[in-house]
Amino acid sequence: MKLRIFIIVAVSFLSIVFTPALSLADMMWEQEDTVDAGGTTETIKQKIYLSGSRFAIVSGDGLRMVLDMTQGTLSTIDAKEKSYFSVSLTEMTALRERLTQETDTIIEEALTNIPEDQREEYRKQIEKKLSEIKATAAEKEAGKGQYSSHSETREILGYTTSRYSLDSDDRKEELWCTREVDTSELELLLRDTKKIKLLKDIGTNFSALQYGFPLMSVIDDGSMKVSSQVTVLSFDRIDPAIFTVPANFTRISE
Numbered sequence: 001m002k003l004r005i006f007i008i009v010a011v012s013f014l015s016i017v018f019t020p021a022l023s024l025a026d027m028m029w030e031q032e033d034t035v036d037a038g039g040t041t042e043t044i045k046q047k048i049y050l051s052g053s054r055f056a057i058v059s060g061d062g063l064r065m066v067l068d069m070t071q072g073t074l075s076t077i078d079a080k081e082k083s084y085f086s087v088s089l090t091e092m093t094a095l096r097e098r099l100t101q102e103t104d105t106i107i108e109e110a111l112t113n114i115p116e117d118q119r120e121e122y123r124k125q126i127e128k129k130l131s132e133i134k135a136t137a138a139e140k141e142a143g144k145g146q147y148s149s150h151s152e153t154r155e156i157l158g159y160t161t162s163r164y165s166l167d168s169d170d171r172k173e174e175l176w177c178t179r180e181v182d183t184s185e186l187e188l189l190l191r192d193t194k195k196i197k198l199l200k201d202i203g204t205n206f207s208a209l210q211y212g213f214p215l216m217s218v219i220d221d222g223s224m225k226v227s228s229q230v231t232v233l234s235f236d237r238i239d240p241a242i243f244t245v246p247a248n249f250t251r252i253s254e
Contacts, residue, residue, distance in 0.1 A: 030232035177212035
């Protein structure tokens, strides 16, 4: 589960095109996520670092994902194995396009096993099904609903937070957000991701950033419940080494 969630987070950055951030304060927070899914519960601890156009997520098991928009690279660093994998965002964009083309090729190859006089009808059925899947996803997003504000407040890490909730057909959310935190740099990072269909936001915790920085949240989509708590929040200068690959680490080829 840990690796799966870490990969989901990492993949969310593959084709982002950011506007380089201005000179703003660095930001770091430690977050503890409790994931309930399939009858099992797992707790995952992460540290998130943000400095200008560089972003990093460090998991408790030594994995580190680093996005460097200045260099245009995405790297996954394994501290335990002393290895890393790095790829340019341009390469990732090309890979996505290639995978799409390969999917089309697979469909066409499958159709060769269908009698010629039935192929066109099967092709139309496949295209219709794919269109329905896309339409369903779009409808869910459009019908996600608006967050409701509540009068309750709670102090978390010395910050005053307010409660917001969302109750839609496919998910329920409860967020505790504070407006006492400067989220300017984070907003710059997230701004352009809204233009990417696959990247609606960086983590569902930040879909309500307009209400402030979320220090605690519970998100339940019926199949998975994720409870998140920020345990440390800092605006101290971040060591640049967080965003670089150690010199003695071995690069893993594709």
